[in-house]
Amino acid sequence: MKVNFKKRLTDSKKTKSRHNRRVFGAAFLAIIALVFLLFVCRFSYIAINGHVKNVNLKAIAADKYLKTSVIPAQRGNIYDATGNVIAEDAHSYTVYAVLNKTFVDAKGKPLYVTDKDKVADVLSKNLKISRSKVLKYLNPKENAYQVEFGSAGRNLSLAQKDNIEKAKLKGIYFNQTPSRLYPNGVFASHEVGLAQPANNNENDPNNKLVGIMGIEKYFNKQLTGKNGHVESKRDNFGYNLNGSVVKTKAQNGDNVYLTLDSQLETYLETLTSKVQKIADPKELNAVVMDAKTGQILAVTQRPSFNPMTRKGLDKMWRDALVADTYEPGSVMKILTLSAAINTGHYNPNELYDSGSIRVGDSVIKDWQTSGWGVIPLKQAFPRSSNVGMIRIEQDMGAQTWFHYMRKFGLGKKTGIQLPGEEAGSIQFKRPVDQAVTSFGQGVNVTMVQMLQAVSAVANNGTMMQPQIVSKIVNPNTGKTTFYKPKVVGHPITPDTAKQVRSAMQEVVNDSYGTGRAYKIPGQQVAVKTGTAQIANPNGGGYLTGDKNYLFSVMGIAPANNPRYMVYITMKQPQNFYDNDTSATKTLALIFNPLMQHLLTATNNSNKQVSEVTMPSVVNKSTSDAEKLLTKKGLTVSTIGTGNTIVQQLPLAGESLLKQQRVLLLTNGAMTMPDTKGWSKDDVMKLSEITGAPIKINGDGYVVSQSLKPGALMKSADQITITLKQPD
Incomplete structure (x- = not known):
């Protein structure tokens, strides 16, 4: 059989190829x-x-x-006791300039700055910035796409924005940011507080205002609203699909109502500013409290600040009412006398040798170091004798006295609705420590603690917690949370309180009383003065010199049925009114007219025919506001070039005499009014409403001013106004 090897080889290759392919x-x-x-x-x-x-x-x-788009929630408003707005939501603006020449529209027309000189002219007229500085920003050393104008270009009002936009400047644009409007200017500023945007991203739709001090901070959670939003589905071309829109409403923040009385607060601010200018103290604080409820009716401090401009904020951040502790001095004697009477350890007819007393290794003296000879203990309080108070404390016993200081709430916080409250302290280890606390040394307190403690004397033994908030209202549901007056103790009996108030009247009425300057004709006023040494911050002991004291007065009125408490402290004044180094005449410039105002308002329920009630003209047109007020018989002075009123003094609801001057601030550039013939009070209101640096020379009525009427107020570093008494 013949084998075809060639065919086999071919078949083998085919098989292998098929296998490889497989x-x-x-x-x-x-x-x-x-x-x-x-x-x-x-x-x-x-x-x-x-x-x-x-x-x-x-x-x-x-x-x-x-x-998805955000519906911004409004931050809650802050109101006074009668519903006048103290703080509300607004918007501020930041101006910027685009310099890059690639920024053009679809037709190639420039959208960048083309006329730098015109921009400089307009911005310098509407902002607190010079023309040369604007040009410096517009001509940066390095290429920049856009520039801002520092602090002068931020926090602009709507009126400023509108005025700039009217010029139709190429390349000038604005970013909008949430802001807070405080229409009253300097107005219990540290208590009301401040709110500012949570971040600096002006394009963040969720950028909310956050409270950073005062009520704004304490109630930030309640004041902050919850943003709403709108969601919709879109097709490939970006159009909304029918029925796809879902809207969630914004929940606005709660509204907070304070116990402050706007009319009284404004009056207190005016009086305090007056004394600040006269005495130039390092610190000056004043509070009015309702003795029966503990409600704070008015409160202020110096230095203070304008929350709209923040001018002055760098000088004092702390709220002195709750955060500053100090040795109260002789005002403490109110509590010492109260404790002694209440425990039966006070013998008013007991005689003692005044002038000085030895406690351990220390000799403690009266403010009049020679004393008044041998006198009865009942004279120790009106004379403000330290030696007498030590005798009373020793008769009472140190532990009893310490127990009463605790009963009066010293050494612990009051719980008032304000942030940053301090508890204070009591130094009570050695016999000399125990002795000096009887006249206010070695014990550190806050103003609000002293008001709470002395409220027991004013309120017939019942001690009231100080309060500054009356209610919180949810605007979405109407739910209202009330802050009712709160009793925090009964440290003394009604009879003890009555006896102490009688002793406080002697401070005013007796020939040897230290508070005779606080006597108000026709009114029953109970007072205790205080002159406290100031601890040396650079070492032990106390500062020396006539000016290195904390001067104070605590007043209660009417003495027989108290309604009001007034507490004023002044630290290290550089000048004294009428050369009175005890400072009683200086503090009386606040205390007396303030207390007279309070008592007159209480006693006179019938308004005089010549009085008118100040209406609110904020947000009205300038012409309508002027017509309305003139018709009521008031003298109207308008400041600024705008057509809308943004601020007024006096505030709405205040009682005014006919022909009394009313100041209106418009939304335009602030221009200097003609102040000739104005009273000093009118000039102080001008300074308050504008925030302008005004120096007042003399007393009486205005005879000249350094800045011409009609000139821009921002053009002067300081405005000097001279007053003179009429011949």
Whole structure:
């Protein structure tokens, strides 16, 4: 049999080729299957997780097909006791200039700054910035796409923005940011507080206002609203799909009502500013409290600040009412006498040798170091004798006295609705420490603690917690949370309180009383004066010199049925009114007219025919406001070039005599009025409403002013106004 090797070889090759093709095909199919499997796994992973290389595909899709816009919630308003606005929401603006010449419209027309000189002219007229400085910003050393104008270009009002926009400047634009409007200017500023945007991103729709001090901070959670939003689905072309819009309403923040009386607060601010200018103290504080309820009716401090401009904020951040501790001095004797009478350890007819007393290794003297000879203990209080108070404390016993200081709430916080409250302290280890606390040394208190403690004397033994908030109202539901007067103790009996008030009247009425300057004709006033040494911050002991004291007065009126408490402290005055180094005449410039105002308002329920009630003209047109007030018989002085009233003094609700001057601030540039013939009080109101640096020379009525009427007030570093008494 003949074998065809050639044919076999050919068949073998064909078989091998088919096998190779099968292997290759199988491998190819396997690779395709593997790739397909990988794609399936990858797509599954992407579908489940929605991310590729840290890119959120779901977010991109949502952004394309789901539109969401924020409905900003309003921050709650802050009102006074009668519903006058103290703080409310507004918007401020930041101006910026685009310099880059690539910024053009669709037709190639420039949208950048083309006339720098014109921009400089307009901005310098409407902002607190010079023309040369504007040009410096517009010509940066390095290329910049856009520039801002420092602090002068931020926090602009709507009126400023409108005035700039009227000039139709190329390349000038504005960013809007949430802001807070405080229409009253300097007005219990540290207690009301401040709110500011949470961040500096002007394009953040969720950028909310956050309270950083005062009521704004303490009630930030309640004041802050909850933003709403609108969601809608879109097609490929960006149009909303029918029926896809879902709207969630914004929940506005709660409104907070304070116990402050706007009329009284404004009056207190005016009186305090007057004494600040006369005495130039390092610190000056004043409070009015309702003795029966503990409600704070008015409160202020110097230095203070204008929350609209923040001018003065750098001088004092702390709220002195609650955060500053100090040795109260002789005002403490109110509590010493109260404790002694209440425990039966006070013998008013007991005689003692005044002038000095030895306690351990220390000799303690009266303020009149020679004393008054041998006198009865009943004279120790009106004379403000330290030696007499030590005798009373020793008769009472140190532990009894310490127990009463605790009963009066010293050494612990009152719980008033303000942030940053301090508890104070009592130094009570050595006999000399125990002795000096009887006249207010070695014990550190806050003003609000002293008001709470002395309220027991004013309120017939019942001690009231000081309060500055009356209620909180939810504007969305109407739910109201009330802060009712709160009794925090009964440290003394009604009879003890009555006896102490009688002793406080002797301070005013007796020939040897230290508070004769506080006597108000026709009124029953109970008073205790205080002159406290100031601890040396650079070492032990106390500061020396006539001016290195904390002077104070605590007053209660009417003495027989107290309604009001007034507490004033003044630290290190540089000048004394009428050369009175005891400072009683200086503090009387606040105390007497303030207390007279309070008592007159209480006693005279019938208004005089010649009085008118000041209406609110804020947000009215300038012409309408002037017509309304003139018709009521008031003298109107308008400040500024605007057509809308943004601020007024006096405030709405105040009682005014006919022909009394009313100041109106418009939304335009602040221009200097003609002040000739104005009273000093009118000039002080001008300074308050404008925030302008005004120096007042003399007394009486204005005879000249350094800045011409009609000139821009910001053009002068200081405005000097001279007054003279009429011949």
